[in-house]
Amino acid sequence: MNCTIIVPCYNEKGSIEPLFAALVDVIGTDPSFSILFVDDGSTDGTIDRIKSLAATDERVNYLRLMTNYGHQKALMAGLQACRTELALTMDADLQHPPRYIHQLLQVREETKAEVVVARRSGDQIGWAKNSLSRWFYPLFATITGVQIIPGGSDFRLYSRKALDVLASVHESEPFLRGMIPDLRFPTATIEYELGTRVAERPSYTFKKSARMGFLALLRFSKLPYRAGFALGLLGVAVSTLQGLHYLYLRFFTDSLVPGQADLIVFLSLVSSITIILLALLLRMATQILEMLRNEPTFVVAEGSRDGHLSVNPNSPVREAAPPIRDRSVPDHQ
Numbered sequence: 001m002n003c004t005i006i007v008p009c010y011n012e013k014g015s016i017e018p019l020f021a022a023l024v025d026v027i028g029t030d031p032s033f034s035i036l037f038v039d040d041g042s043t044d045g046t047i048d049r050i051k052s053l054a055a056t057d058e059r060v061n062y063l064r065l066m067t068n069y070g071h072q073k074a075l076m077a078g079l080q081a082c083r084t085e086l087a088l089t090m091d092a093d094l095q096h097p098p099r100y101i102h103q104l105l106q107v108r109e110e111t112k113a114e115v116v117v118a119r120r121s122g123d124q125i126g127w128a129k130n131s132l133s134r135w136f137y138p139l140f141a142t143i144t145g146v147q148i149i150p151g152g153s154d155f156r157l158y159s160r161k162a163l164d165v166l167a168s169v170h171e172s173e174p175f176l177r178g179m180i181p182d183l184r185f186p187t188a189t190i191e192y193e194l195g196t197r198v199a200e201r202p203s204y205t206f207k208k209s210a211r212m213g214f215l216a217l218l219r220f221s222k223l224p225y226r227a228g229f230a231l232g233l234l235g236v237a238v239s240t241l242q243g244l245h246y247l248y249l250r251f252f253t254d255s256l257v258p259g260q261a262d263l264i265v266f267l268s269l270v271s272s273i274t275i276i277l278l279a280l281l282l283r284m285a286t287q288i289l290e291m292l293r294n295e296p297t298f299v300v301a302e303g304s305r306d307g308h309l310s311v312n313p314n315s316p317v318r319e320a321a322p323p324i325r326d327r328s329v330p331d332h333q
Helices: 016-027 046-056 071-081 098-111 127-144 160-168 176-182 206-220 223-252 260-292
Strands: 003-009 033-039 060-065 086-089 115-120 152-159 187-192 300-303
Touching (some): 003 071, 033 071, 086 098, 098 152, 127 176, 127 206, 152 160, 160 176, 223 260
Parallel strands (some): 003 033, 115 187
Antiparallel strands (some): 086 152
């Protein structure tokens, strides 16, 4: 099967050539592999290094995004552009060691899983990110009901079926680690040891990780309208108990203040029903928002083109690709 290795890059000028050399050590000259670099609006000349590789090896392709959209959107750009039977995503800084590529392929062949995820073994990503992971994944599962694989990374293998389904999902803020389990793809895992980063500092910082986690909670969480609905039901129950209490005071005691019961029970009941209706409206608004999420996730400035790469990643991946042209010519179509 043909496989596209998708590598999102942001200011990874010093990592491109070492990564390419490491990939070639693993895949050799096998024509069934191709490499797609997605330049996420780099400003350090990363795209020039990629174009140099593309000029020397026809298996190397690239997309250059108009600006820096973020790691997950760059991944989605590559996945939507890919037209091979398999796609493998990995970071450019060599922390996802290429030596695990064949293991991912082997596990996929053995299990027939639609997605194979590489899972970090142990705490290897620094104190801040380890702490974020420890509380984020249980919190995410509790609030959303979506179980993310602990230690799971974006170093993973996708089948054609998974790619087609992902291409049909319109997400303004994609979060692949949550989207895959939410879509119920059969998933297998392998464990890997984090490689040594080539760059001095990560381009994907703790701040960006925290932002991605916050947006993911907003996207997948059903807690707001569920909490509103539960609060409304609780209010109805309390109003009913109040009404029963005032009936007792009315018929069995002389302590009831005239007009007090009617007003309190009425206001409590109306407020509770209002909260329930607002929760239902919030749910319907959420569903409408999900259906209307059709804005472009990214804009491609230019890209190389071959039979394994869709010309326009913003269109369905099954769209036919035109003939191969000069890689140096920007795609203005």
